[in-house]
Amino acid sequence: MSSSCGATEPAAGRILSLITVSPAFDPNGRPRKPGALCIGAQKAGTSWLAQMLGQHPQVWIPPFKEVQFFNHRFIPGHRQWIGWHYRNKPDEIRARHKARGLPMPPELDAYLDGLTRGQMFHNHWYKRVFAPAPAQAMPMDFTPEYASLPDDGVDFVANVLPRARVIYLVRHPVDRAVSQLRMNLRREGRNPQTLADWLAEIDNPVLHERGDYARYLPRWQARFPDMLVLPFGRIARDPQGVMDMVEAHLGIGPWAYANMAEKVFANPNPVQPPLEAITALTERLCPQIDFLNSHLGTDFTAQTR
16 A cells, blocks of 8 residues: 555445334424434444434434434535435335334324425424424434534534534544445446546545545534544444443433444445555545544544544
8 A cells, every 4th residue: 555544445334224213202292402413424333323322212313313404504415315315214214114014103104294295494394303202302313414514504503502412423534435435336326347437436526525524523623612523443342332422422321222233234235446446545535534643643543443
């Protein structure tokens, strides 16, 4: 490897069963704001964390997990696929019940229908998303795309949710980018054949935008100085320690989580970029690795994979 940043093969992905979101549901609950946010990073363990916290009686996560409210408002380029998200996720939830042989609860069906009809993404709509949270539970918004909000977007979040407890998981920049690339290729049905094709793929700005820690971390920490920043690799090595830190940060009691060692979503039959493309990607991401080393320390960076 020619890179001074220490390029290596990305760690193998981990597999997780279907996300379990919070089972409790209060059909008579009143609209309210979330008390906590998980803002990313994409492909850095947010689904695993949602799987864990979805079991905790003091946390409530919407059945579609990602609310996409603030980025819809401040990142216009996200709006088209956010529309797909809200057209697709309710049908997924209904299909999941059918596949398991479970009746669709009428109150859940009405909730999903109500959120996806009429005007969406206004302030009261956002509070309605969290209305079914039981009174004793903290509503929580898991939307990794919030990490990439512009300055005025993060200001808006801080004004709307000034006391929110924020969590940001950080994965090694190279591993995160490769995982996102493989996911995008699968979703789009593409399979690069040549090294030139792969080098073109790693130049895609979308691949780098989600992992721009040097831009996003200081922006969020300036508004939420107590934000909890966790390294992705610790999930595999010490999942209980991760959850202890998360519980302390959220101010919730300890819980006996099931399936803590289960693996997070992995791409079925994943294609693997050639070593030359990973080397080139590492060279491109050296500034991000250097930032993590200087901002969070080399020990933290080592734990991101």
